[in-house]
Amino acid sequence: MVIHPAAIRKFQLELLSWFDSHARDLPWRRTDDPYHIWVSEIMLQQTRVTAVLDYYARFLTLFPSVAALAIAEEPAVLAAWSGLGYYRRAKLMHQAARVVIEDHQGTLPRTAEQLRRLPGIGAYTSSAIASIAFGQPAAAVDGNVERVLLRVFSGEAQPSPKSLSHRAATLLDTQRPGDFNQAMMELGATVCRPQRPLCLHCPVQPFCATRGEHRAAPPKKMRTRQIAYALLRRERTAATQVLLQQRPLSASLMPGMWELPEVSAEEGDEQRVELTVRHAITVTNYQVRVLRFSPREAAHRWAVRESPRQWTDISELSRLPLTGLARKVLRRLQIMPQEVR
Numbered sequence: 289m290v291i292h293p294a295a296i297r298k299f300q301l302e303l304l305s306w307f308d309s310h311a312r313d314l315p316w317r318r319t320d321d322p323y324h325i326w327v328s329e330i331m332l333q334q335t336r337v338t339a340v341l342d343y344y345a346r347f348l349t350l351f352p353s354v355a356a357l358a359i360a361e362e363p364a365v366l367a368a369w370s371g372l373g374y375y376r377r378a379k380l381m382h383q384a385a386r387v388v389i390e391d392h393q394g395t396l397p398r399t400a401e402q403l404r405r406l407p408g409i410g411a412y413t414s415s416a417i418a419s420i421a422f423g424q425p426a427a428a429v430d431g432n433v434e435r436v437l438l439r440v441f442s443g444e445a446q447p448s449p450k451s452l453s454h455r456a457a458t459l460l461d462t463q464r465p466g467d468f469n470q471a472m473m474e475l476g477a478t479v480c481r482p483q484r485p486l487c488l489h490c491p492v493q494p495f496c497a498t499r500g501e502h503r504a505a506p507p508k509k510m511r512t513r514q515i516a517y518a519l520l521r522r523e524r525t526a527a528t529q530v531l532l533q534q535r536p537l538s539a540s541l542m543p544g545m546w547e548l549p550e551v552s553a554e555e556g557d558e559q560r561v562e563l564t565v566r567h568a569i570t571v572t573n574y575q576v577r578v579l580r581f582s583p584r585e586a587a588h589r590w591a592v593r594e595s596p597r598q599w600t601d602i603s604e605l606s607r608l609p610l611t612g613l614a615r616k617v618l619r620r621l622q623i624m625p626q627e628v629r
């Protein structure tokens with residue numbers, strides 16, 4: 289599809305002027321520190337802005353620079369990520385920080401091509417960082433931007449990634465590439481929403497081929513799984529402890545992270561039920577029961593000598609890389625403090 293350059297310029301100016309007056313005030317939009325922008329873009333992969341805000345602030349307090357992140361131990365990085373999900377992001381970012389220190393004198397590279405060579409930085413993230421932090425003319429296409437492009441241009445139901453990035457590059461305002469990319473994301477997140485788009489509030493509605501309609505992939509099917517965990521607590525003179533178990537390092541989901549010991553979902557006794565919670569991970573809805581066992585039962589069923597299990601002081605829990613579900617359960621039971629908001 290060929291668009292007239294004057295129409296493209298008008299599109300850019302309308303979108304940017306809307307962004308200048310409507311953009312949400314987000315902490316990573318108040319900084320020009322490339323490391324901070326990198327952290328935000330990694331956290332925002334597959335994760336909503338509202339979920340990221342607290343994690344972003346805490347992570348930068350714990351690891352205020354690339355150097356601080358590079359010298360940290362991996363479990364500390366995972367502990368700071370616990371509850372945000374997709375833990376591979378944290379591991380790869382930690383590795384990338386070490387590469388930046390060792391191979392780039394501690395300074396993040398400036399172009400999308402160079403950034404892309406770092407662990408955990410793909411096509412989208414490299415363009416987002418290069419444009420936002422360094423003003424490079426790279427178009428960033430995430431899920432929100434893809435939807436905007438599909439609706440604005442209409443055309444094929446399933447355009448190839450190449451044709452989408454070609455469209456994005458055609459539209460990009462090369463004078464303000466970082467703002468333009470964020471304006472496209474913002475439009476997708478707040479106006480050009482997947483369901484019930486707010487076309488009457490859209491600054492580029494006159495340019496839009498579809499006014500909010502486009503053929504989309506069917507929504508993903510969720511499956512349900514029952515799962516049960518054992519809660520084992522014991523009192524020591526100086527501390528209350530809970531029994532935790534480490535997931536195998538070979539597990540495909542959350543390897544090496546800590547959780548309550550799993551028991552069979554058929555484990556029956558309703559008297560033991562301490563808590564029931566729901567928890568969604570990617571396409572699975574977990575219906576979770578937490579069952580109480582006594583420390584004496586622990587000695588029979590969950591021998592601590594068989595690593596990887598350990599009795600953990602509850603004051604130490606926030607320093608461990610817990611799974612998001614374990615944290616949710618320990619918080620609901622007020623074993624771990626609630627998050628301060």
Ligand code: ADE
Binds near residue numbers: 329430473
């Ligand atoms: N999603 C990905 N990057 C973002 C950003 N910089 N602002 C808002 N949402 C985003």
